[in-house]
Amino acid sequence: MTVDLERLKASLLTEPLATHFDQEDGAEHLELTPAAVLFPIVLRDGKHTVLLTQRTAHLRDHASQISFPGGRVEAEDLSPTDTALRETEEEIGLTREHIEILGFLPEYRTGTGFRVTPVVGLVLPPFDLQPDPFEVAEVFEVPLSFLLDPGNHTEHSMHYRGALRHYYAMPYGDYFIWGATAGMIRSLTARLGLHAP
Numbered sequence: 206m207t208v209d210l211e212r213l214k215a216s217l218l219t220e221p222l223a224t225h226f227d228q229e230d231g232a233e234h235l236e237l238t239p240a241a242v243l244f245p246i247v248l249r250d251g252k253h254t255v256l257l258t259q260r261t262a263h264l265r266d267h268a269s270q271i272s273f274p275g276g277r278v279e280a281e282d283l284s285p286t287d288t289a290l291r292e293t294e295e296e297i298g299l300t301r302e303h304i305e306i307l308g309f310l311p312e313y314r315t316g317t318g319f320r321v322t323p324v325v326g327l328v329l330p331p332f333d334l335q336p337d338p339f340e341v342a343e344v345f346e347v348p349l350s351f352l353l354d355p356g357n358h359t360e361h362s363m364h365y366r367g368a369l370r371h372y373y374a375m376p377y378g379d380y381f382i383w384g385a386t387a388g389m390i391r392s393l394t395a396r397l398g399l400h401a402p
Contacts, residue, residue, distance in 0.1 A: 217308025242275025298335030
């Protein structure tokens with residue numbers, strides 16, 4: 206399955222809207238901290254991949270999980286795009302001149318207390334990455350076609366904060382992509398009409 210870039214761009218929001226959101230189980234009762242991530246789509250040999258990070262094991266939030274580069278909104282950030290680009294440069298050394306912003310996905314509200322704006326960007330090689338060893342254990346790429354294929358989305362559940370929570374995952378080789386990252390990928394899948402929302 207291949208995804209036309211123009212179709213992908215047409216499926217995105219042209220600006221971040223807090224009125225459009227996806228929400229994990231348990232998020233409705235939490236005070237949410239604003240954050241933003243870059244959903245980085247890389248053009249490789251005529252095909253698209255998605256650049257992901259594995260967080261280090263000692264971090265307070267989402268330790269060892271697979272994630273998009275990003276983080277909390279800081280006072281100096283002018284917009285969610287600013288946050289996503291700043292955090293991407295801090296975490297993996299990818300500078301903004303390599304990134305073309307395509308649009309936004311609906312805000313994603315997590316059961317761990319964040320409201321995340323996903324900023325979708327096209328990353329143009331060649332580029333050099335310099336991962337921050339404190340935050341990032343590994344940077345890797347997964348074919349976009351694999352992530353957008355609903356046949357690769359598996360349903361799971363776990364007990365968290367006294368309740369049974371349901372979530373999706375996309376196992377890829379040795380990587381278990383789940384939680385908010387999988388939720389945002391499913392958001393794009395739905396907007397492209399590749400599965401029922």
